[in-house]
Amino acid sequence: AQSVAQPEDQVNVAEGNPLTVKCTYSVSGNPYLFWYVQYPNRGLQFLLKYITGDNLVKGSYGFEAEFNKSQTSFHLKKPSALVSDSALYFCAVRDLKGGNFNKFYFGSGTKLNVKP
Amino acid sequence: DTAVSQTPKYLVTQMGNDKSIKCEQNLGHDTMYWYKQDSKKFLKIMFSYNNKELIINETVPNRFSPKSPDKAHLNLHINSLELGDSAVYFCASSPRTGGNTIYFGEGSWLTVV
Numbered sequence: 001a002q003s004v005a006q007p008e009d010q011v012n013v014a015e016g017n018p019l020t021v022k023c024t025y026s027v028s029g030n031p032y033l034f035w036y037v038q039y040p041n042r043g044l045q046f047l048l049k050y051i052t053g054d055n056l057v058k059g060s061y062g063f064e065a066e067f068n069k070s071q072t073s074f075h076l077k078k079p080s081a082l083v084s085d086s087a088l089y090f091c092a093v094r095d096l097k098g099g100n101f102n103k104f105y106f107g108s109g110t111k112l113n114v115k116p
Numbered sequence: 117d118t119a120v121s122q123t124p125k126y127l128v129t130q131m132g133n134d135k136s137i138k139c140e141q142n143l144g145h146d147t148m149y150w151y152k153q154d155s156k157k158f159l160k161i162m163f164s165y166n167n168k169e170l171i172i173n174e175t176v177p178n179r180f181s182p183k184s185p186d187k188a189h190l191n192l193h194i195n196s197l198e199l200g201d202s203a204v205y206f207c208a209s210s211p212r213t214g215g216n217t218i219y220f221g222e223g224s225w226l227t228v229v
Contacts, residue, residue, distance in 0.1 A: 036220075038157075041223075041225075043206060043220035043221050043223050044206070044220040046219065049217060088157060090159065094218075103161060103164070104149075104161070106158075108156075109157045109158070109159075
């Protein structure tokens with residue numbers, strides 16, 4: 001079965017510092033990987049995705065993610081964190097096989113706290 | 117224009133009641149979903165429809181019944197509500213092709229008292 005894991009429940013970073021939110025995946029075949037952000041009392045918003053091509057994917061709000069096949073990771077990064085980046089971040093993988101074709105599996109979420 | 121809209125946003129109801137949550141998407145997507153987010157923020161898929169046809173039905177009590185009158189709408193009806201049904205329910209949609217993104221509504225906060 002396809003799955004993603006987010007090993008950190010919470011990440012704390014000071015404003016202006018780089019941030020990394022970790023995600024590892026377990027899939028058979030080529031992975032379709034996604035990052036989403038959820039602000040309090042809101043729905044999930046799409047940030048970026050990796051389908052194929054360059055391992056470094058750029059997305060919304062200055063975020064990027066690096067696909068690493070050997071380490072089966074898809075970590076979310078930003079060079080300089082903003083207080084407004086504080087939110088809950090979800091990594092997801094889309095199942096491409098047979099009857100599960102439309103399933104998106106989400107990680108458990110990582111709460112990012114950016115302190116002024 | 118809201119891409120995926122769901123109503124109501126907040127719903128407080130008593131145990132044993134029956135309630136419905138409605139969802140509509142104006143993105144022209146073929147596939148729609150219901151996800152449940154529990155108090156620990158864990159997201160779990162409940163149902164998925166593709167062009168009005170049920171394609172994913174996870175282990176969900178049969179008190180939960182989805183209905184898709186057309187591919188732009190997916191409603192969720194819940195019978196005999198229980199305390200454990202309290203959660204945030206998200207509607208979502210996506211194009212059918214594999215590389216495409218899933219888009220979420222703003223959520224419906226259900227509290228059963």
